[in-house]
Amino acid sequence: MLFTLEETVALINEGKALHIAADDSLLQKLPKGNWIGGSTPYFISEDGGLFTKERLFVNELDFAEEIRIAEYGKYNVFQIVEEGFDNGLTILIMPYGSEVAAKYSKEAPNVEELIMHPTIGWISGFELGTAGEAKVYNGSTGQAFSDKAVAMYIRLPKGKSAMINMINIFSDDKTDPVIRFSDNELSVRKCTVNGQEVDFADYIEKKGIDPGMPLVADYNGAYINTSIKGVENGEVSFYAPVFKDIEYRFATHVDDYAAEFISRIAEAGARQPVLSFNCILNYLNGALEGKKIPPYTGPVTFGEVAYQLLNQTLVYCEVLE
Amino acid sequence: MDAVVQEKVEKVLRGELKYTSTNLALNMMISKMQKRLQADAGSMEACMKEMEAFMAKYPIVAKVDLANIAAL
Numbered sequence: 539m540l541f542t543l544e545e546t547v548a549l550i551n552e553g554k555a556l557h558i559a560a561d562d563s564l565l566q567k568l569p570k571g572n573w574i575g576g577s578t579p580y581f582i583s584e585d586g587g588l589f590t591k592e593r594l595f596v597n598e599l600d601f602a603e604e605i606r607i608a609e610y611g612k613y614n615v616f617q618i619v620e621e622g623f624d625n626g627l628t629i630l631i632m633p634y635g636s637e638v639a640a641k642y643s644k645e646a647p648n649v650e651e652l653i654m655h656p657t658i659g660w661i662s663g664f665e666l667g668t669a670g671e672a673k674v675y676n677g678s679t680g681q682a683f684s685d686k687a688v689a690m691y692i693r694l695p696k697g698k699s700a701m702i703n704m705i706n707i708f709s710d711d712k713t714d715p716v717i718r719f720s721d722n723e724l725s726v727r728k729c730t731v732n733g734q735e736v737d738f739a740d741y742i743e744k745k746g747i748d749p750g751m752p753l754v755a756d757y758n759g760a761y762i763n764t765s766i767k768g769v770e771n772g773e774v775s776f777y778a779p780v781f782k783d784i785e786y787r788f789a790t791h792v793d794d795y796a797a798e799f800i801s802r803i804a805e806a807g808a809r810q811p812v813l814s815f816n817c818i819l820n821y822l823n824g825a826l827e828g829k830k831i832p833p834y835t836g837p838v839t840f841g842e843v844a845y846q847l848l849n850q851t852l853v854y855c856e857v858l859e
Numbered sequence: 860m861d862a863v864v865q866e867k868v869e870k871v872l873r874g875e876l877k878y879t880s881t882n883l884a885l886n887m888m889i890s891k892m893q894k895r896l897q898a899d900a901g902s903m904e905a906c907m908k909e910m911e912a913f914m915a916k917y918p919i920v921a922k923v924d925l926a927n928i929a930a931l
Contacts, residue, residue, distance in 0.1 A: 653884055653891075654916050699919050703883045758893070759879030760886035783894065844883055858919055 539835065540583050540593040543567060549596060550677070555605045557629055557690065557813065559837030560594035562664070562673050566682070573677030574607055574690045576631040576662030577670075580838035582816055587826035587838070589665075595837050597813055601857045604693040607678045609686045612641040619651040623693040627700035627855065629813065630659030632687040633672035634840040642687065643847035644722045644779045652845055656700035658855045660815040661841030672840065698857050702844045705806045705834075705852040707798045707820075708789035709761050710754045717753065717786040725775035738774045742766075750823070752850055753786040763789070765819060765849040777840075778847045799824040803831050803852075811854035815839045819850045860911060864929045872896055872906055876931050880924050888913050 541549070543564055549556060550571035558565065558575035565575050581588055581595050599605070610617060615638050622628045632639040639661055646652055664670025674688040675681070694700060717738075718730045729738045742749060752763035753776075764786070767775040780786065792798050799820055814836040820826065821838045834852055844853040860868065870876040872892045880886050892906040914921035 653888055654913065656884075699917060701882065701884075701917075701919065703881070757890040758886040760883050760890075845887065 539596065540581065540590070541596050542593060546594045546596055549598065555599040555602045555690075555692070556677070557597040557599060558594055558675075558677070561591040562670070563591060564594050565673065565675050568675070568677065570680045571677050572605055572607075573675075574629065574631060574688045575675040575677060576633075576660060576837070577673040578663050578837045578839060579665050580818060580821055582814070582821075582826060582831060582835050582838060584830070584832070584835055586828045586830045587821055589827070595835075597836070599692060599812070601694065601698070601812060602692040603695050606691045607676055607688065608691070609676050609681070609683060609688045610638065611686050612638040615642050615687050616645070616649050616652075618657065618689050619649060619655050622655045622691045625694050625696065625699070626656070627692045627694060627857070628655060628657040628659075629690045629692070630657055630687055630843055631674045632659070632661055633674050633684050634661050634663045635672060636685050638685065638687045639841070639847070640724060643841075644724070646846040647781060656702050656855070657843060657845050658702050658813055658815070658853055659843035660837060660839035661843075661847070663818065663840035666818070694857060698859055701856045701858055703806070703808070703854060703856075704760070704842070704844050704848060705802050705854075706761050706763060706850070707792055707795070707802050708752055708754050708763055708850065710756060710787040711790050714787045717788075718782070718784070719780040719786075720782055722779050722781045724779050725773050726780065727773055737772065739769050739772045742769060742774065747788055748791065751789045751791065753780065754789045755784045755786050763849045763851060778849045795823045796825045799826075800829075800831065803834065808833060808854055808856055810856060812857050814852065814854040815842050816852040817842055817850050820852060860914070860925065864925050865907065867928045867931055868910060868925075869903060869907065871928060871931075872903070872910070878928050878931060880920070880927075882917075882920050882924065884917065885913070885920050885924055
């Protein structure tokens with residue numbers, strides 16, 4: 539929930555294990571302690587979506603029996619699969635635009651052991667339309683980074699498990715053309731459409747495809763989005779990579795984004811998520827400012843992690859017996 | 860995993876039975892195993908070992924989803 543700076547400092551000084559999201563101007567003022575943090579001024583609170591640089595979103599991780607905190611660069615970020623607790627949960631925060639986030643986004647789906655370690659997280663950001671810099675914080679040292687990931691490893695009590703899930707409003711139409719890419723890339727010029735190589739930017743333009751619709755890949759009924767960041771000089775860039783050997787289709791059009799999002803929230807039926815991270819594109823396109831979406835409260839993010847990097851989704855974690 | 864459940868899980872991995880979980884990790888796992896089997900049909904034994912390790916790691920999933928798969 540949202541706290542003032544003074545209230546957050548008090549929680550840290552009590553020695554609580556905390557996950558904190560706030561504008562960087564507030565994170566800079568926090569004392570050392572058992573916390574990790576990431577920058578964003580957008581939130582979904584109990585009172586609805588809001589933009590604030592005056593309060594911090596704090597998750598008290600009371601279910602943790604033990605925590606460890608570490609930071610990683612692009613060369614060692616996948617040590618997270620070796621360093622987590624056997625029965626645990628890993629929270630991972632990476633700065634938007636960082637090399638470590640790019641590395642993680644490209645390689646996470648191919649890291650064999652990752653799925654055996656419940657990992658949830660988000661990409662930190664800044665106020666849109668400003669020249670802000672995304673930051674992450676290792677509260678145990680007080681250090682801030684714009685080029686490293688920070689991880690908190692949480693040991694769960696025996697008999698409890700972390701279950702990570704997502705809410706995604708997009709799906710595909712199996713009669714639409716299949717799009718494939720030749721490599722794992724964050725930007726592309728070429729792709730194949732039903733097996734025929736085409737210029738992807740031309741294809742989008744000629745077919746009149748709305749680039750606000752993500753590409754979706756069907757992972758056994760779980761649709762994973764890849765959102766288009768921009769189309770410039772014949773190159774199509776993405777917020778998360780496309781992968782070779784994965785079939786994509788453009789998501790079917792959503793007439794009323796906000797209504798669809800609220801409907802999917804109601805269907806998901808999570809009881810007591812302990813963490814929840816919602817994409818800035820959902821916040822903007824779903825007109826979530828001022829809207830309540832209980833029980834999902836948390837930071838609004840520039841990317842979500844549920845094992846791998848996701849786009850345009852809400853990810854959440856429940857700790858269940 | 861008993862023989863009946865194992866047979867059903869193998870059918871799901873081969874795409875002969877359709878099963879979508881409400882659990883993201885299991886769907887990712889099934890998708891991964893299906894792709895592996897499409898590339899190498901002889902890898903079922905290794906896939907089943909991974910599925911068993913997955914189910915041991917996530918007992919809640921094992922309890923609910925294996926029962927659902929058995930009922931397919």
